[in-house]
Amino acid sequence: AAGLTKAGPVHWLSLVSAAGLVVVYVLIRSGYSQRWEDPALTLFQISSSILCTAVAYVIMGAARGIVLPILAVILFFGMFGLTPRQMLAVLFYGSMVFGIALAIAQWSPEYGGQPLALTVAYMVMIIVVLISCTFLNLRVLAARKKRNELTQAVASEHERAIRDELTGLYNRRFMLEVMHIEGARAQRSQQPLLVAQLDLDHFKVINDTHGHAVGDQALCAFVRTVTECIRPTDTLARWGGEEFVLLMANTTVENGERLLERVRAAVQASPVVLASGAAIHLTVSVGAARLQAPQEMPVGLLRRADAALYAAKAQERNRVAWADDLIEA
Numbered sequence: 001a002a003g004l005t006k007a008g009p010v011h012w013l014s015l016v017s018a019a020g021l022v023v024v025y026v027l028i029r030s031g032y033s034q035r036w037e038d039p040a041l042t043l044f045q046i047s048s049s050i051l052c053t054a055v056a057y058v059i060m061g062a063a064r065g066i067v068l069p070i071l072a073v074i075l076f077f078g079m080f081g082l083t084p085r086q087m088l089a090v091l092f093y094g095s096m097v098f099g100i101a102l103a104i105a106q107w108s109p110e111y112g113g114q115p116l117a118l119t120v121a122y123m124v125m126i127i128v129v130l131i132s133c134t135f136l137n138l139r140v141l142a143a144r145k146k147r148n149e150l151t152q153a154v155a156s157e158h159e160r161a162i163r164d165e166l167t168g169l170y171n172r173r174f175m176l177e178v179m180h181i182e183g184a185r186a187q188r189s190q191q192p193l194l195v196a197q198l199d200l201d202h203f204k205v206i207n208d209t210h211g212h213a214v215g216d217q218a219l220c221a222f223v224r225t226v227t228e229c230i231r232p233t234d235t236l237a238r239w240g241g242e243e244f245v246l247l248m249a250n251t252t253v254e255n256g257e258r259l260l261e262r263v264r265a266a267v268q269a270s271p272v273v274l275a276s277g278a279a280i281h282l283t284v285s286v287g288a289a290r291l292q293a294p295q296e297m298p299v300g301l302l303r304r305a306d307a308a309l310y311a312a313k314a315q316e317r318n319r320v321a322w323a324d325d326l327i328e329a
């Protein structure tokens with residue numbers, strides 16, 4: 001429009017560039033590009049944009065200095081989708097394409113003719129833009145990689161903080177948090193909430209007879225058995241040693257009785273078979289209680305479940321006992 005160069009090639013380049021953008025836009029917005037490895041088509045967009053910019057450099061005559069910031073902008077997009085290796089490939093490709101563009105612009109009869117010193121200055125600036133943007137991108141990519149590693153490390157540290165290492169169940173600390181949340185939810189929704197303490201019977205004998213490793217194996221087998229009996233909305237945690245806590249949200253006492261009886265029977269019916277072929281028979285005693293008032297969560301509720309567990313142990317074990325208030329009910 002400023003009359004600095006021939007309008008025809010500029011119009012053609014604008015048309016081809018715009019058509020390319022439309023094609024990319026349609027491919028991405030339609031979801032068609034999802035089937036490809038890079039759905040954002042970053043590498044394609046960057047390489048074709050560099051090519052268009054290089055052509056622009058050739059045909060724009062006195063206005064060719066405009067391409068330099070555009071080249072930088074194109075390269076910055078590499079930060080969001082390219083790997084360091086691809087970024088270096090882009091640097092190499094950009095140098096090649098602009099090398100050819102500089103040569104054509106200098107020596108072609110149609111577009112050449114600018115002072116050689118100006119071409120050298122452009123060349124230096126293009127090299128500066130290409131190399132500095134690439135290095136900047138590589139640094140940003142490295143920072144992003146570090147941040148991702150950090151995020152993963154934080155996530156795995158969090159997992160370690162809330163899980164029991166042996167069984168993979170939630171640990172006591174996390175379970176107390178869950179109990180607070182579920183207690184508040186039960187109170188607001190007026191839904192019944194049950195808690196049960198499960199304690200393996202005579203576990204010391206297993207350890208003493210077969211060793212600690214077999215004891216560990218038995219604990220894991222017990223957890224598998226119980227997990228198969230409960231619903232996803234129930235939360236099982238290892239309280240410590242051979243003692244576990246099961247939180248049953250939105251569960252009536254009748255349903256809880258059925259569930260805990262099922263757990264007790266499943267544990268009794270699932271002996272742990274050792275590599276030697278020997279089988280260890282496990283039984284579990286369970287003490288259960290229902291949340292009565294939100295303020296008793298978790299200490300009061302656990303205390304009543306614990307008292308029920310004590311009663312179950314006193315009654316020859318391998319049984320489910322309920323807290324006092326529910327015995328009469």
Ligand SMILES: Nc1nc2c(ncn2[C@@H]2O[C@H](COP(=O)(O)OP(=O)(O)OP(=O)(O)O)[C@@H](O)[C@H]2O)c(=O)[nH]1
Nearest residue numbers: 199200201202203204205207212213215216241242
């Ligand atoms: N293998 C193994 N044993 C554990 C672990 N934690 C606690 N124990 C053992 O569990 C046993 C618990 O023993 P007690 O508290 O006497 O209970 P019990 O023998 O199950 O008897 P009752 O509960 O009265 O039926 C001890 O021998 C502990 O060493 C563990 O992580 N792995």
